[in-house]
Every structure is written in structure tokens, then in C-alpha cells.
Amino acid sequence: MSAAAGNARPAPRHWLVEGPAVQARVIGALIMREIQTRFGRHNLGFLWLFLEPMVLGSVLGAMHAAHGQALPGNPDPFLFSISGYVPFFMFRSVVNRAGSALHSNLTLLFHRQVTPVDVLIARNLLEAAAVFAVILIILGLAAWSAEVWPANIAQIFAGLVLMFLLCHGISMMLAAGVARWEGLERIIHPVTYLMMPLSGAFFALSWLPAETRDLLLWVPLVSIHEMIREAIFGAIFVSYYDIPYVILFILVVNLLGLAALRGARRKLEIF
Amino acid sequence: MSLILEDVWKSYPMRHGRRDILCGINATIRRGDAVGVLGRNGAGKSTLIRVMAGVEAPTRGRVRREMSISWPLGSGFGVQSSMSGADNARFIARIYGQDVRETLDFVQEFAELGPYFYEPVRTYSAGMMGRLLMGLSFSVKFDCYLVDETLSAGDSRFVERCRRMLEDRLGQASLLMVSHFADHIRQYCRTAVVLRNGLLEFYEDLDEGIAAYQRL
Structure with a gap:
């Protein structure tokens, strides 16, 4: 019985090195744990992570394509709806799952080094990775079957990174909020549902009158969707977005989220 | 110390x-x-x-x-009930920065869970849960339990x-x-x-x- 594994106390390192090393280890372990519990070991496994947004996006795209009505500026209708839906899917799934994030990992918080922030980072990274992969697949398919080349690939990914940071900040705030007021969780789903028409996922701002456009640009999701759309379709219609505003918004929600989560740890009832 | x-x-x-x-x-x-x-x-x-x-x-x-x-060793603390004992051991190994293989072997030998080691922890009896927890914690060489x-x-x-x-x-x-x-x-x-x-x-x-x- 003396074959005990490693020591809990390796050679002491400076906290600047040790802190991030521990956090990276914890986040890695949490990601593996998410993959295992969410997708199981026995069925299609974590393929579902990719299939879910892929299937939903494709059905929506197919519906639009079958509708046959040409969209203003004449983008490929299939690519148009899917390029709006998949980024929105990241928003919806990250935000919707935020409410349950801490609760379903509560017992793991018994390990001192596991923090609520780590739990959310792990979950959201997994979700974002899926959406990144789906976008790559879709762009690949579009290039191969319809010979549509995205105008600016780097901009697509910049848009997705902004989307991820935005969702992450919001999810931290919501997770902390749910730890305080459980009722909040019931509101999250309807709100994300109502956000759908306001998110700019399914229309281009250039189709709308100027006043509506200015109003909608207060919603950071709209800017991000426009940015991604411009990166895919180029200049076939004018795109409107306000990146400095989006970045400011992201900074605010992330800082508020971190602060709220810090306070939430003591609100969690660990029994 | x-x-x-x-x-x-x-x-x-x-x-x-x-x-x-x-x-x-x-x-x-x-x-x-x-x-x-x-x-x-x-x-x-x-x-x-x-x-x-x-x-x-x-x-x-x-x-x-x-x-x-x-961590406090008691009624399922620090263990995820939907994961198997083995997956929990992997998780512990990763967050405490130890070798995954060695930890798995150690826990399996100490906890004597047999085939249950690969079943979800929620199916465990109280005694099995105790054995798993002690196995997991002994696999990390803590100074204080x-x-x-x-x-x-x-x-x-x-x-x-x-x-x-x-x-x-x-x-x-x-x-x-x-x-x-x-x-x-x-x-x-x-x-x-x-x-x-x-x-x-x-x-x-x-x-x-x-x-x-x-x-x-």
C-alpha cells in the first residue's frame, strides 16, 4: 500500500507561476469532466457538441433556401441564415447553461483550488470550441459546394472571439445572480428566446431604416453578427457595427461578472 | 508545519x-x-x-x-456523482497535478470497488463511497486529512x-x-x-x- 502517487506539495514556485499553472490544470480537468458527463462515454459522445448547432443551423438554412425569396443584396440564403444562427447558438447555449453551471459542479468546489470562475471558463470554452469547429466546417462546405469564399476569415474569428467574451461575461453575471436569487434561472430562457429577433442574427441592418438601425446597435450582439456577416459576404450589402462599443460592453460585463462571482462563493450552500 | x-x-x-x-x-x-x-x-x-x-x-x-x-472527506464531497469512480480519480489526479495512471491504480487497489470502479458514483453504497473517498484522498499525499x-x-x-x-x-x-x-x-x-x-x-x-x- 505504499505505492502512493505524487505529493500534494511539489517544489514551491513563485505564485506568479504557480497560480496560473494550477488554474490551467483545473480548467483542463473541468473540461474533461464536462465532456464526460454531458456526452457520456458510451453513445455518440461529444460528437453531439458539433452535431447540435450543425443540424439546427442547417434545417433553418434549408427552410430559408426552400422559401425561394431572394434576400436583398442576394446572398446565398442557406449561408446567410446559417452564418447568423451558429454564432447566435453560442450565445444561447452559453447563456442558457449559465444558471445551472455552479449547481451541477457544487461538490467539486470542495476542492479549494476549483473556483466558480474556473467552472464557467471550462464550460464556455467547450461551447465556444464547438461553435468554432462548426463554423469551420460550414465555411469549408460552402467553399466546396457553392464556391463561396469568405471575404475575410480573420474577421470571422475576431467576431467569434468577441462573441465568446461577451457570452462569458454575461454567463458569469448570471451564474452569480442565480446563486443569490434562484428565481432568476426561470427568466433566462425566455429572455434569450426573446433576444432572437433582436440579435441581428437573421437580418442585415442595411435592410432597415436608419432610426431602427441606430436603436438596434445598442445591442452588442447585433454589431457582432454584422461584423461576422461582412466577413463572410463582403460588400454585397453595407454592414453596420460599432466595435469600440462592443469591447467596452465586454469589459464591463466581464469585470462585473468576476466581482459578482467572487461574492457568490459564500452564497453557495454547500450541503 | x-x-x-x-x-x-x-x-x-x-x-x-x-x-x-x-x-x-x-x-x-x-x-x-x-x-x-x-x-x-x-x-x-x-x-x-x-x-x-x-x-x-x-x-x-x-x-x-x-x-x-x-478537502473535507465526507458524504460525496468533492466527487461528481454522475461520473464513475475512475473518472473521479482522473479528475483528482489532474487538479492535484499527479500522474493519472498511478492515481487510477492506487485508488482501484485501495478502494476495492471491483467492476463498480467504472460505474457512476451515484450507484455506490455508503460504504463504497467511503472507500472511494479515502482512496482518492490517500492517492494525494496530503499533510493533513x-x-x-x-x-x-x-x-x-x-x-x-x-x-x-x-x-x-x-x-x-x-x-x-x-x-x-x-x-x-x-x-x-x-x-x-x-x-x-x-x-x-x-x-x-x-x-x-x-x-x-x-x-x-
Whole structure:
């Protein structure tokens, strides 16, 4: 019985090195744990992570394509709806799952080094990775079957990174909020549902009158969707977005989220 | 190398104001100590262990951890019930930065779960859960083990194995154990503390401590 594994106390390192090393280890372990519990070991496994947004996006795209009505500026209708839906899917799934994030990992918080922030980072990274992969697949398919080349690939990914940071900040705030007021969780789903028409996922701002456009640009999701759309379709219609505003918004929600989560740890009832 | 509590207070909000559970506790646990924590239901034993482990911050005061301290080992804490015992062992190995293969082998051998090692933890009996938890915690070489009622579910064979393991590490490892059963405290511990009215009473002599507890 003396074959005990490693020591809990390796050679002491400076906290600047040790802190991030521990956090990276914890986040890695949490990601593996998410993959295992969410997708199981026995069925299609974590393929579902990719299939879910892929299937939903494709059905929506197919519906639009079958509708046959040409969209203003004449983008490929299939690519148009899917390029709006998949980024929105990241928003919806990250935000919707935020409410349950801490609760379903509560017992793991018994390990001192596991923090609520780590739990959310792990979950959201997994979700974002899926959406990144789906976008790559879709762009690949579009290039191969319809010979549509995205105008600016780097901009697509910049848009997705902004989307991820935005969702992450919001999810931290919501997770902390749910730890305080459980009722909040019931509101999250309807709100994300109502956000759908306001998110700019399914229309281009250039189709709308100027006043509506200015109003909608207060919603950071709209800017991000426009940015991604411009990166895919180029200049076939004018795109409107306000990146400095989006970045400011992201900074605010992330800082508020971190602060709220810090306070939430003591609100969690660990029994 | 010790675990030091300096004027530790912990209170929780209740429907009618706050309730103090720990009221200014001072204590030092040194390497090699084996302390039994006794107290009535709701006296705050588990709270004390959680504060020591750093799961919860004290409302006031300071906890100084100069040695590595386990997470509170009790009824499924720190273990994800939808994952298998093996997956939990992998998780523990990863977050404590140890070799995954070695940890798996160690836990499997110590916990003796047989095929259940690969089944979800929620299917485990109380005894199996205790064996898994002790296996997981022994796989990491902590300086101090905080045990909250886990060992009481084990059969005599398991109790013997745990005792040997702790004895093996004696002189290096310390143990702080919560239990309602005086017998268990006698088996594992050398000194006792009684938690009463948010304060600790120390007993160098185990039997004296147990007698004081039974008079409560």
C-alpha cells in the first residue's frame, strides 16, 4: 500500500507561476469532466457538441433556401441564415447553461483550488470550441459546394472571439445572480428566446431604416453578427457595427461578472 | 508545519438575523496529530472542517495553512456523482497535478470497488463511497486529512486498511476526524476536542474528551 502517487506539495514556485499553472490544470480537468458527463462515454459522445448547432443551423438554412425569396443584396440564403444562427447558438447555449453551471459542479468546489470562475471558463470554452469547429466546417462546405469564399476569415474569428467574451461575461453575471436569487434561472430562457429577433442574427441592418438601425446597435450582439456577416459576404450589402462599443460592453460585463462571482462563493450552500 | 486557526468566526444568515456557528476559535494542529472532533448535531463540526479546508472563508479571523490539507472527506464531497469512480480519480489526479495512471491504480487497489470502479458514483453504497473517498484522498499525499464521518460506513476490514494507511504516514500526516461514534474516535485518534457553543474544548486525554462529550 505504499505505492502512493505524487505529493500534494511539489517544489514551491513563485505564485506568479504557480497560480496560473494550477488554474490551467483545473480548467483542463473541468473540461474533461464536462465532456464526460454531458456526452457520456458510451453513445455518440461529444460528437453531439458539433452535431447540435450543425443540424439546427442547417434545417433553418434549408427552410430559408426552400422559401425561394431572394434576400436583398442576394446572398446565398442557406449561408446567410446559417452564418447568423451558429454564432447566435453560442450565445444561447452559453447563456442558457449559465444558471445551472455552479449547481451541477457544487461538490467539486470542495476542492479549494476549483473556483466558480474556473467552472464557467471550462464550460464556455467547450461551447465556444464547438461553435468554432462548426463554423469551420460550414465555411469549408460552402467553399466546396457553392464556391463561396469568405471575404475575410480573420474577421470571422475576431467576431467569434468577441462573441465568446461577451457570452462569458454575461454567463458569469448570471451564474452569480442565480446563486443569490434562484428565481432568476426561470427568466433566462425566455429572455434569450426573446433576444432572437433582436440579435441581428437573421437580418442585415442595411435592410432597415436608419432610426431602427441606430436603436438596434445598442445591442452588442447585433454589431457582432454584422461584423461576422461582412466577413463572410463582403460588400454585397453595407454592414453596420460599432466595435469600440462592443469591447467596452465586454469589459464591463466581464469585470462585473468576476466581482459578482467572487461574492457568490459564500452564497453557495454547500450541503 | 501546522494548521493554525486564529480567532476564527463563522456566521450564517438565517431567517431571523445572523447566527454565529464558530465564535472565535483558536487552534493549532501539528504534523502527526490525530484529533477527534466531538459535538452534538448542529454544533458546527462540519462548518469547522469546511473553514479549515478553505472551502469557505471565515467571517472573521484567519486560517493559516502551512501544510497541504485535504478537502473535507465526507458524504460525496468533492466527487461528481454522475461520473464513475475512475473518472473521479482522473479528475483528482489532474487538479492535484499527479500522474493519472498511478492515481487510477492506487485508488482501484485501495478502494476495492471491483467492476463498480467504472460505474457512476451515484450507484455506490455508503460504504463504497467511503472507500472511494479515502482512496482518492490517500492517492494525494496530503499533510493533513480532514475526515467528516466518512470512515463510519466502512466495514472492519476497511477500517483496518485506513488505520494502517494513516499509521504508515504517521509522523508525516495528521488527521482531524469528526464522528458521533466514540468507538471510531478511539480507533483513529489520540486527542479529542469538543465543540460546544461555537468554542473548542481541548482534551489531551482521549477518554476524558469522550466522557465530556457524552455528558453533553
